[in-house]
Amino acid sequence: MLSSLRMPVPRLSNEGDDPLSIFMKPPPYETDEERTDRLRREAEEKRVSDQIDEYIKAERAAMKKKRSDIKLLLLGQSESGKSTTLKNFQLTFAPKAWREERTSWRAVIQFNLVRSVNTILDVLSKEMLSALGGGSTAHLNIAQSSSRPPSGSWSMDALDANLDGNFSSDDEQEVYQPIPASTFPPLKFTSSHSLLKLRLAPLRSVECDLKTFLGAGSTEVTASTSDISQMVATPFDIDYRGSAPPSASLTRRRTNEFAVRSHAAWKRSLGMHTGSSKTRPSSPKAGLDLDGATEVIAGCKDDIKMLWHDPLIQELLKRRGVKLGDSAAYYFHHVDRIANRKYEPSDDDVLRARLRTLGVQEHKLVFEHSADEGRSRLPTTDLDLLPSADAGSTWCIYDVGGSRTSRAAWLPFFDDAHAILFLAPINCFDEQLAEDPRVNRLQDSMILWKSIVSSKLLTGCSIVLFLNKYDLLVKKLQSGVQARDFVTNYGDRENDAAVFAKYMRGKFKTLLKDLSPKPRPFYGFLTSVIDQQNTGLTLSYLRDGILREHLKKAEIV
Numbered sequence: 001m002l003s004s005l006r007m008p009v010p011r012l013s014n015e016g017d018d019p020l021s022i023f024m025k026p027p028p029y030e031t032d033e034e035r036t037d038r039l040r041r042e043a044e045e046k047r048v049s050d051q052i053d054e055y056i057k058a059e060r061a062a063m064k065k066k067r068s069d070i071k072l073l074l075l076g077q078s079e080s081g082k083s084t085t086l087k088n089f090q091l092t093f094a095p096k097a098w099r100e101e102r103t104s105w106r107a108v109i110q111f112n113l114v115r116s117v118n119t120i121l122d123v124l125s126k127e128m129l130s131a132l133g134g135g136s137t138a139h140l141n142i143a144q145s146s147s148r149p150p151s152g153s154w155s156m157d158a159l160d161a162n163l164d165g166n167f168s169s170d171d172e173q174e175v176y177q178p179i180p181a182s183t184f185p186p187l188k189f190t191s192s193h194s195l196l197k198l199r200l201a202p203l204r205s206v207e208c209d210l211k212t213f214l215g216a217g218s219t220e221v222t223a224s225t226s227d228i229s230q231m232v233a234t235p236f237d238i239d240y241r242g243s244a245p246p247s248a249s250l251t252r253r254r255t256n257e258f259a260v261r262s263h264a265a266w267k268r269s270l271g272m273h274t275g276s277s278k279t280r281p282s283s284p285k286a287g288l289d290l291d292g293a294t295e296v297i298a299g300c301k302d303d304i305k306m307l308w309h310d311p312l313i314q315e316l317l318k319r320r321g322v323k324l325g326d327s328a329a330y331y332f333h334h335v336d337r338i339a340n341r342k343y344e345p346s347d348d349d350v351l352r353a354r355l356r357t358l359g360v361q362e363h364k365l366v367f368e369h370s371a372d373e374g375r376s377r378l379p380t381t382d383l384d385l386l387p388s389a390d391a392g393s394t395w396c397i398y399d400v401g402g403s404r405t406s407r408a409a410w411l412p413f414f415d416d417a418h419a420i421l422f423l424a425p426i427n428c429f430d431e432q433l434a435e436d437p438r439v440n441r442l443q444d445s446m447i448l449w450k451s452i453v454s455s456k457l458l459t460g461c462s463i464v465l466f467l468n469k470y471d472l473l474v475k476k477l478q479s480g481v482q483a484r485d486f487v488t489n490y491g492d493r494e495n496d497a498a499v500f501a502k503y504m505r506g507k508f509k510t511l512l513k514d515l516s517p518k519p520r521p522f523y524g525f526l527t528s529v530i531d532q533q534n535t536g537l538t539l540s541y542l543r544d545g546i547l548r549e550h551l552k553k554a555e556i557v
């Protein structure tokens with residue numbers, strides 16, 4: 001039989017004598033059966049080998065992707081502007097996704113406006129009631145946080161006692177003086193104020209509805225809702241001595257306990273509601289409540305304007321030191337547009353919207369444009385520093401809740417962060433923490449900064465400082481508030497925003513230089529993150545810098 005004959009396999013003339021060729025050579029006398037069998041085996045081996053190659057290729061791609069997923073932590077006290085900065089990231093680098101989400105902020109903006117109106121009505125009611133009862137307003141309880149220390153109620157000693165004993169003697173002098181109590185002649189309210197109160201009363205239930213819809217983030221933390229005795233400035237400051245990195249256990253805790261979804265339930269449902277008619281929610285209740293709220297707010301437009309522009313009301317707010325929130329004046333100014341049945345939020349409206357962050361929120365930012373496309377916006381001298389195109393790359397941005405009650409949740413995110421963007425509001429040198437009125441806000445920011453820059457866990461992390469709310473600092477100093485009355489070390493320096501900012505920048509820089517476990521550069525920016533154009537430019541620099549650092553560490557450049 002032919003098949004059983006052993007055939008000599010011809011030797012190819014170009015075959016070398018290397019061991020592999022010899023090893024791979026078919027046996028000299030191979031039957032047809034053996035040949036078929038060999039070929040089948042070789043085909044199978046090739047298939048397995050190809051599969052392994054594919055696997056390795058996929059692994060490499062996944063590793064490369066993982067390496068390029070930069071993790072950025074936004075840190076800072078509550079209301080420092082972290083979430084607003086995140087919005088700027090989206091607006092600047094993912095404008096398409098931003099536009100799709102913009103409408104979903106409508107309820108938050110309406111809520112912000114309505115809450116301010118109701119706060120004013122509360123203060124007005126108490127003032128009118130008190131006037132009826134003999135003119136004393138000493139018992140007035142200011143509805144939102146006051147920009148002034150409670151008169152005569154706290155001293156430097158009380159403040160120092162709250163510093164966890166870790167402020168240097170120099171820093172301890174950065175303390176704050178109480179403003180003496182004043183007495184004012186009574187304000188003469190009229191029946192038109194009573195009528196205004198009546199006509200605006202429906203906004204009470206609108207606030208409740210929107211609050212229910214938006215969830216816990218719509219409630220600010222206050223001293224009365226938190227246990228002051230249990231609160232520390234830096235609960236994430238574990239006694240970490242730099243031996244073994246606690247990554248594994250921390251990562252587990254992070255995913256299970258702390259991370260919350262990047263899109264809260266309200267956003268999803270509201271996004272659906274305000275989207276095309278095809279995607280309207282099946283539940284009529286959600287639609288009804290929100291449409292109803294819009295209707296009521298639109299009906300109250302003229303009265304809201306009247307309330308805000310009333311000189312007596314403005315005087316009352318001033319006297320009582322009522323702070324309505326950083327965006328209140330902006331929303332009142334745009335009430336014609338906002339209190340409207342067809343209201344669609346603008347980019348600026350969304351940047352001004354306030355919703356407290358709960359826990360730690362992870363946001364995946366997919367860059368829609370490459371860094372190269374930002375080149376045209378940068379000075380030519382910087383062009384060579386820019387990394388290569390990276391459209392489609394992803395950054396994980398973690399936006400944390402900044403109040404003292406939320407800070408313990410930060411720690412699990414420290415172990416693999418590549419960069420930290422720390423926000424310190426520079427305008428708040430005369431304000432107290434909402435969750436603990438014994439603590440000055442600027443001092444709290446410095447305590448936080450000290451802890452972050454000295455953390456051994458964060459040694460390999462690039463740290464960038466935003467001295468934020470510069471626009472509000474300018475306004476505050478121009479209104480006559482004297483920085484030296486609160487920051488005693490400021491001395492005789494000019495009461496000017498640029499001078500004060502430079503002074504504070506120096507303070508933060510010194511802390512970083514003195515306390516970093518290893519030398520690291522100081523990147524400090526003066527920002528007003530409600531200014532989208534300038535913030536976009538700053539973030540472009542930042543993106544390039546962080547990316548470059550990251551690539552350097554990964555030894556890619």
Ligand SMILES: Nc1nc2c(ncn2[C@@H]2O[C@H](COP(=O)(O)OP(=O)(O)OP(=O)(O)O)[C@@H](O)[C@H]2O)c(=O)[nH]1
Nearest residue numbers: 078079080081082083084352354357402469528529
């Ligand atoms: N005028 C002005 N307002 C700002 C600036 N930065 C933030 N805001 C406003 O301040 C409010 C609070 O900002 P958020 O970004 O919510 O603060 P946060 O740091 O995320 O606060 P938490 O989530 O509580 O930790 C919002 O209404 C912002 O629009 C700024 O530079 N200037």
Ligand SMILES: [Mg+2]
Nearest residue numbers: 082083356357
């Ligand atoms: Mg936030």
